[in-house]
Amino acid sequence: MNTYLHQKFNTSISKFLTHNSIQSLLIAISGGQDSLCLIKLLETFRKYHNKLLKITYIYVDHQWKKDSYHQIKHLINIIKNYESQIIIYQLKNITKSEVEARKYRYQIIIQYANLYNYSTILTGHTKTDKIETFWQQILRGTSLDGITSLKEYRKLKNKIYIYRPLLKFDRQEIYWFCRKFYLSIWSDITNYEYKITRNRLRHELIPYIYRYFTQNAESKICQFINISNLDNEYIKQNAIKLYLISRHTTNIALNYKFICQQHQALQIKTLQIFFFTTLTYA
Structure with missing residues (x-):
């Protein structure tokens, strides 16, 4: 065996x-x-x-x-x-x-x-x-x-x-x-x-x-998923940093002006983190 x-x-x-x-x-x-x-x-x-x-x-x-x-x-x-x-x-x-x-x-x-x-x-x-x-x-x-x-x-x-x-x-x-x-x-x-x-x-x-179309589509899709995962993790890590920097020290709030200066992908991910941590809702 x-x-x-x-x-x-x-x-x-x-x-x-x-x-x-x-x-x-x-x-x-x-x-x-x-x-x-x-x-x-x-x-x-x-x-x-x-x-x-x-x-x-x-x-x-x-x-x-x-x-x-x-x-x-x-x-x-x-x-x-x-x-x-x-x-x-x-x-x-x-x-x-x-x-x-x-x-x-x-x-x-x-x-x-x-x-x-x-x-x-x-x-x-x-x-x-x-x-x-x-x-x-x-x-x-x-x-x-x-x-x-x-x-x-x-x-x-x-x-x-x-x-x-x-x-x-x-x-x-x-x-x-x-x-x-x-x-x-x-x-x-x-x-x-x-x-x-x-x-x-x-x-x-x-x-x-x-x-x-292609016989080795499975390996190509897996390669694409792995690359997408790396990209996604990179955006997540930067969004977490942005969230920690922009959140208010006492109130349930974010620094709106600072977040608006960032890339839209980071804005969306930061708001997702904010809603999830604040409302425990994904």
């Missing part, structure tokens, strides 16, 4: 755990190939490299599928084989909105992490998810924040971090890994519902671009 994916994963997770002194992880999973790959890599890592690492899995069932009950049983059986713990939540208010479902899912996972003192949440997002998120955000008319929103490491409120260890793996690598170790992937029929925007992007738009 020493594939190149194991090596790449073990290097990144070891560095992450050591640097942040983490002994417990909360893993958000589904029954798809990305989650099963993450489970396999984590359990192998714990078995051979860190036996004291505490791992808890959490699954949120949106009840979109008729066979959701059987999928839950399938996941429980997989986790039982590793002698790990799995937490299941079922949403009563069924929503077909991808945005709303994601919002509810993250609320539940973060609340659980807060309640049981997990400082880090792991997800199975991959490089392919990063590309799909990029296209979704572009079509929504996003900013640099939106383009670069899916990062490997991100801090949330209440000192909780989200870590995505598979973000450097593409879907073909993970598919190969699942085939090699005969992982029992649960086929999710909602992945083929074209009412869901991400599915239409995944099955129609992105393959069309790869076929008729």
